[in-house]
Amino acid sequence: MTDATDTNAGVRPVRASAGRRGSGRAGTALAPYLQAAPMALVFLVFFVLPLAATIVVSFWQYTQYSIEPAFTAQNYGDVFYGCLADLPRLCTTFLTYLSTLKFCLIVWVTTLTIGFTVAYFLAFHVHTLKIQVICFLLCTIPFWTSIVIRMISWIPLLGRNGLVNQTLVGMGVIDTPLEELLYSDFAVILALTHLYTLFMVVPIFNSLMRIDRSLIEAARDAGAGGPQTLLHVILPLARPGILIGSIFVVTVVMGDFLTIGIMGGQQIASVGKVIQTQMQFLQFPLAAANAVILLAAVLVGVWALLKLVDIRKEL
Amino acid sequence: MTDWTKTSRRSVLRGAAALAGTAAFPAPFVHAQERVTLRYLSTAVNQSPAIAEKASEDLGIDIEYIAVNTDEVPRRVITQPNSFDLVDSEYFSLPNLVPSGNMKGMDASRIDRVGDLASVIANGTVDGEKVGWDGTAPHEVLYLEGQEATSFASEPTEWITLIPTTYNADTLGIRPDLIDREITSWASLLDPDFAGRASILNIPSIGIMDAAMALEARGDLTYGDKGNMTREEIDATIAALIEAKRAGQFRAFWSNFQESVNLMASGEVVIQSMWSPAVTAVRTQGVPCIYQPLQEGYRAWASGFGLPRTIEGRKEDAAYEFINWFLSGWAGAHLSKQGYYPAVLGTAKEFMEPYEWAYWYEGAAAEQDILAPDGRLLEEAGAVRDGGSYEERMGAVACWNAVMDENQHMVRKWNEFIAA
Numbered sequence: 001m002t003d004a005t006d007t008n009a010g011v012r013p014v015r016a017s018a019g020r021r022g023s024g025r026a027g028t029a030l031a032p033y034l035q036a037a038p039m040a041l042v043f044l045v046f047f048v049l050p051l052a053a054t055i056v057v058s059f060w061q062y063t064q065y066s067i068e069p070a071f072t073a074q075n076y077g078d079v080f081y082g083c084l085a086d087l088p089r090l091c092t093t094f095l096t097y098l099s100t101l102k103f104c105l106i107v108w109v110t111t112l113t114i115g116f117t118v119a120y121f122l123a124f125h126v127h128t129l130k131i132q133v134i135c136f137l138l139c140t141i142p143f144w145t146s147i148v149i150r151m152i153s154w155i156p157l158l159g160r161n162g163l164v165n166q167t168l169v170g171m172g173v174i175d176t177p178l179e180e181l182l183y184s185d186f187a188v189i190l191a192l193t194h195l196y197t198l199f200m201v202v203p204i205f206n207s208l209m210r211i212d213r214s215l216i217e218a219a220r221d222a223g224a225g226g227p228q229t230l231l232h233v234i235l236p237l238a239r240p241g242i243l244i245g246s247i248f249v250v251t252v253v254m255g256d257f258l259t260i261g262i263m264g265g266q267q268i269a270s271v272g273k274v275i276q277t278q279m280q281f282l283q284f285p286l287a288a289a290n291a292v293i294l295l296a297a298v299l300v301g302v303w304a305l306l307k308l309v310d311i312r313k314e315l
Numbered sequence: 316m317t318d319w320t321k322t323s324r325r326s327v328l329r330g331a332a333a334l335a336g337t338a339a340f341p342a343p344f345v346h347a348q349e350r351v352t353l354r355y356l357s358t359a360v361n362q363s364p365a366i367a368e369k370a371s372e373d374l375g376i377d378i379e380y381i382a383v384n385t386d387e388v389p390r391r392v393i394t395q396p397n398s399f400d401l402v403d404s405e406y407f408s409l410p411n412l413v414p415s416g417n418m419k420g421m422d423a424s425r426i427d428r429v430g431d432l433a434s435v436i437a438n439g440t441v442d443g444e445k446v447g448w449d450g451t452a453p454h455e456v457l458y459l460e461g462q463e464a465t466s467f468a469s470e471p472t473e474w475i476t477l478i479p480t481t482y483n484a485d486t487l488g489i490r491p492d493l494i495d496r497e498i499t500s501w502a503s504l505l506d507p508d509f510a511g512r513a514s515i516l517n518i519p520s521i522g523i524m525d526a527a528m529a530l531e532a533r534g535d536l537t538y539g540d541k542g543n544m545t546r547e548e549i550d551a552t553i554a555a556l557i558e559a560k561r562a563g564q565f566r567a568f569w570s571n572f573q574e575s576v577n578l579m580a581s582g583e584v585v586i587q588s589m590w591s592p593a594v595t596a597v598r599t600q601g602v603p604c605i606y607q608p609l610q611e612g613y614r615a616w617a618s619g620f621g622l623p624r625t626i627e628g629r630k631e632d633a634a635y636e637f638i639n640w641f642l643s644g645w646a647g648a649h650l651s652k653q654g655y656y657p658a659v660l661g662t663a664k665e666f667m668e669p670y671e672w673a674y675w676y677e678g679a680a681a682e683q684d685i686l687a688p689d690g691r692l693l694e695e696a697g698a699v700r701d702g703g704s705y706e707e708r709m710g711a712v713a714c715w716n717a718v719m720d721e722n723q724h725m726v727r728k729w730n731e732f733i734a735a
Binding site (some may be wrong): 064066067078081092095096099156157159160161179182228261266267269273274277279280281282283297 | 582722
């Protein structure tokens with residue numbers, strides 16, 4: 001983030017001066033565009049074009065074995081099939097989004113709480129850079145294996161005959177194994193929190209490290225206690241980090257279907273899974289319409305988050 | 316451009332091969348011909364390395380496997396018909412594949428044993444008795460009107476859609492050590508006694524048929540055709556499933572082979588829809604598991620070789636050569652020893668020991684230990700195959716895997732079930 005801002009800052013004067021001179025050499029004026037070109041090209045080919053194709057296809061017609069160019073809103077209508085007619089009972093799409101939003105909110109709270117605590121500890125209680133780096137690396141160790149393995153490793157732990165249940169029964173805490181540990185909302189939230197907390201830790205830690213320590217000292221001198229300093233000084237200054245972390249977590253959880261599928265025993269709906277099922281049955285235009293709606297929902301979420309903090313100003 | 320490059324590379328290769336040939340055998344009659352490689356598209360379960368090795372040895376044809384999952388096979392045929400030379404596809408995909416125009420009818424006169432194909436595939440009978448035809452029964456989609464036709468023929472013709480590779484009859488898998496009574500009906504899948512310990516598969520077209528078997532067995536619903544339900548039948552089936560789900564009947568759903576094995580082996584689930592090799596996989600972990608025959612019969616499936624529209628020349632010849640070899644016995648015996656049934660039974664028998672044939676096909680107790688083709692112990696002497704003989708198992712087929720006319724509505728309702 002810092003790097004990006006610095007580059008922009010460095011580029012702007014060049015352009016400005018080129019513009020002022022008017023007759024500046026073409027090469028100088030072009031340089032920033034050329035520098036940006038590779039990234040722009042990658043973006044165009046691997047992001048803009050596929051996205052445009054998805055949007056176009058979402059208006060096409062399909063049969064069980066073909067898709068045909070057309071311009072119909074039928075697919076969007078199908079996504080919201082029964083949503084108005086069945087009110088007040090919620091339709092599949094609303095239920096699915098509601099369930100996904102629920103996970104988003106809960107996982108956001110859990111990752112934020114844990115992430116902030118870890119970042120706070122790293123930033124304020126670990127004093128040497130070396131130890132900080134070591135602790136940080138420790139946090140990333142789970143990321144050395146694949147996301148699926150990290151998820152699946154919960155299963156032998158939480159299962160009916162898993163380690164947790166065996167221990168609890170062995171200790172006499174419970175008589176019969178707890179069924180709700182695995183293939184439940186709890187399992188999904190646990191796995192998502194486990195997978196994505198680091199996405200909170202990193203940006204918050206970055207924000208906390210940039211807080212001028214003399215501000216905290218000043219707060220203490222002015223008579224603020226620990227909680228007051230945290231609430232009125234540290235938290236507001238950590239806002240950009242919290243926001244960036246939140247955007248990561250919210251967007252990833254919104255699109256997740258693997259974790260919800262595996263940890264929820266496939267019994268919990270997710271938008272991603274709906275799209276996958278539709279693609280399996282070659283209903284590409286319908287899947288594309290769903291994808292476009294999901295994208296819109298995520299963008300609205302991000303937009304709302306950005307409204308809370310002016311991230312450009314804060315960085 | 317592409318063609319030109321290909322031709323030129325090929326001719327260079329041919330030239331080089333010819334040169335090499337001349338150098339090694341300076342006899343005038345030696346004709347150097349490059350080996351043919353067939354790109355074989357199917358699910359990983361159907362791709363035995365031993366078959367490819369043996370074919371290469373016997374025929375000089377190299378098999379290059381392209382492994383994808385069940386749903387990806389038809390998707391690949393429809394979207395990338397140039398990316399393979401031979402496809403091993405399920406028959407129930409045909410109502411989608413054939414109208415797409417990407418498949419080529421196979422010339423029956425070039426298949427040596429076309430008259431010996433198992434009757435259950437060729438005309439839907441076992442020992443002259445008609446089996447259940449609900450769903451996409453293979454004989455209904457076996458023939459085309461013409462080589463390039465995009466619709467099926469109701470009578471046998473010269474043009475065949477798929478030559479069978481493997482087929483089998485699916486039923487429920489159970490854990491006999493964790494269930495203390497006899498299971499005799501599909502209705503047990505929805506029995507509240509097994510609440511929280513049952514599972515069905517999250518592949519809508521197959522899952523809904525298993526649910527239909529259970530509902531019909533319980534007497535809740537009767538279907539005109541379980542493999543091609545009406546909208547009302549779909550709605551009623553899904554409503555019943557949602558009710559069961561809300562009552563906590565299902566522990567989890569599974570969507571691939573390995574998940575079903577894990578659910579069963581770990582004891583999370585004691586009764587579930589299952590595939591035959593998955594039952595074997597649970598047993599090889601030392602966990603008791605039975606592929607329970609049920610009074611209502613089996614849900615069957617069949618898979619077979621098809622050719623893409625674009626195949627021609629040497630590749631096409633090689634494909635026919637490979638298919639004829641496949642039906643000649645070695646491959647059939649290899650698959651039989653894994654519990655599948657092959658297209659031609661007579662030739663497979665020639666490549667099996669009598670005690671193996673008796674165990675796999677005649678429902679007899681194993682005279683000696685039954686080994687898998689790779690030498691692993693499958694069953695100890697004295698064991699009997701679940702469901703018994705070929706005639707008992709395939710003869711009791713009630714319905715076939717299918718794609719319904721109301722497919723779109725079914726998928727939508729299935730998503731509703733998952734979200735409920």
